[in-house]
């Protein structure tokens with residue numbers, strides 16, 4: 001009982017200390033599947049990189065609520081790129097782990113979200129509500145849209161939320177090198193899905209990178225590009 005009251009008080013304290021970010025969460029709550037707390041923590045990390053010049057790229061946007069919130073924090077003077085199939089997730093593979101395979105079998109779960117499918121119009125609507133004036137929603141499978149995409153400028157902030165090994169790996173291989181030194185990479189599913197963690201380890205290992213992986217929030221990590 002006492003622990004429950006303590007937990008509630010802690011949540012209320014966190015909320016009142018972070019009012020500005022919670023207001024942004026509430027503005028976009030129907031456009032994101034992140035928890036309020038993780039959404040707020042993601043925005044707070046992103047805000048630390050406000051001075052880094054370059055565009056903002058999110059791969060795996062669902063209804064666009066995270067990109068829209070980031071635009072409210074980072075301002076209208078940037079280009080925002082939103083990559084998604086807008087057809088949901090591809091089938092999980094063995095490398096993604098048992099819980100990923102189970103997630104896609106369990107279509108009645110309240111967390112199934114129609115296999116993360118959302119029409120592109122949702123993401124466009126979220127971005128139109130945001131501070132962003134220049135945004136591009138790129139529809140298609142990452143392996144067809146991401147390689148060779150011409151952003152015409154470095155990436156300041158790269159956010160990967162494609163869940164699976166293949167989806168994460170193709171984005172790391174083609175976009176990590178485009179992130180400016182001192183820029184931010186957030187990987188939303190690092191603690192959530194085995195395949196995502198494997199892709200991150202494998203990619204950094206192959207590059208012999210010494211970039212550090214840091215905890216962002218309960219499911220996600222971040223890396224500062226060196």
Ligand SMILES: C[S@@+](CC[C@H](N)C(=O)[O-])C[C@H]1O[C@@H](n2cnc3c(N)ncnc32)[C@H](O)[C@@H]1O
Nearest residue numbers: 032033060061062085088116141142161162167
């Ligand atoms: C968990 S959802 C993203 C959630 C969103 N960022 C949010 O916080 O609300 C994962 C998204 O990644 C997309 N996705 C995953 N793998 C993909 C791939 N290989 N190509 C294109 N889209 C992909 C899915 O369509 C889905 O919209």
